[in-house]
Amino acid sequence: MTDRALAVVRAGALTTVQDRGRPGHAHVGVPRSGALDAPAAALVNRLVGNPPGAAVLETTLTGCALRPRCPVTVAVGGAPCRVTVDGRPVPWGAPVDVPAGALLDVGAAEAGVRAYVGVSGGVLVEPVLGSRSTDLLSGLGPPPLADGTVLPLGRPGEPPARVDVAPQPAPAAELVLRVTPGPRADWFTPEALRVFTTLPYRVSSASNRIGLRLDGPALPRSRTGELPSEGMVLGAVQVPPEGGPVVFLADHPTTGGYPVIGVVRAADLPAAAQAAPGTPVRFTAVRRR
Structure with a gap:
């Protein structure tokens, strides 16, 4: 060997x-x-x-x-x-x-x-x-x-670090995701926007590398019909017709036709990757930077 x-x-x-x-x-x-x-x-x-x-x-x-x-x-x-x-x-x-x-x-x-x-x-x-x-x-x-x-495997480069244990953040008992509203927040009722940023959700067992699926209150739309497909970004919170939000992760599609109610800050997504099924999730609205 x-x-x-x-x-x-x-x-x-x-x-x-x-x-x-x-x-x-x-x-x-x-x-x-x-x-x-x-x-x-x-x-x-x-x-x-x-x-x-x-x-x-x-x-x-x-x-x-x-x-x-x-x-x-x-x-x-x-x-x-x-x-x-x-x-x-x-x-x-x-x-x-x-x-x-x-x-x-x-x-x-x-x-x-x-x-x-x-x-x-x-x-x-x-x-x-x-x-x-x-x-x-x-x-x-x-x-x-x-x-x-x-x-x-490649050839080793630098010597290994000289540490006993490297500090790492523990997986969150409750996931708090900062979200910037839009670009399609106007497709949802005022009540949906209030529910989105005040009521809790839970991580679904159907989550994967494509998206963090959430169980919880539905987000009713103020408009009927569907959007033409448009570009999707990392952290986009897309809402399919059944009303449950999906936070797009690294393997997300580059386009989609369901409205995006908000976009999660990139700095919060590593914690989302470690959120096990059943983990409580809250969204908190922040302004665009």
Whole structure:
């Protein structure tokens, strides 16, 4: 076992390769994609000595298990979880040396949704439009990992960080999202706008990398009919006909025909990525900057 590669022993519910995504292609229908919790992905890269944009693994709820074919340094961050090497507990949120052939097991999320696994040298799958990210909506990038997948690794760069444990924000018990009203707030009744920013919602189990779906009070429209398709941005809160809001995340479509009642501040979206089903959600209106 001398080649620089990582074998997937247990892929988990959904584990994908992610980096900073592929911005700048919305005009040709390609979403940005990339790690949903970008600060967590950048942190695990820093802990193992990678540049911030190196590709990492993003797990969903159930973690994954990996066997490197060469000695590597790994760090796991994002959703807190149990991490072991050949059955021995090792620190979460800190660089850990893993020998060639050892089994790294990233356990189920104890809070939050998505854990991030940084590996020294980064995951070196073939880039598409400048990014190694998996995009679930468009199908660009590598497919979600399956048991038996072998991932190539790059050469290590800087030495790992010298820390015992790196501080990371805990997943929110209640998610508060700052939202700028519009651009289609005029498609909703005054009562809908009041409900949107005063009453609570909960994260739906139907949420995914495309959008955070919310259960709660419907938002009635003041107009009938549908909009022509128009451009959609990260954080847009779209309201389908049934009236339940959807917050668009990294793999969101670049156009849509349902009205957007507001846009969530980008700084609040990493916390949304870690909001487990059932998490209470409140929207608070803010002015345009």
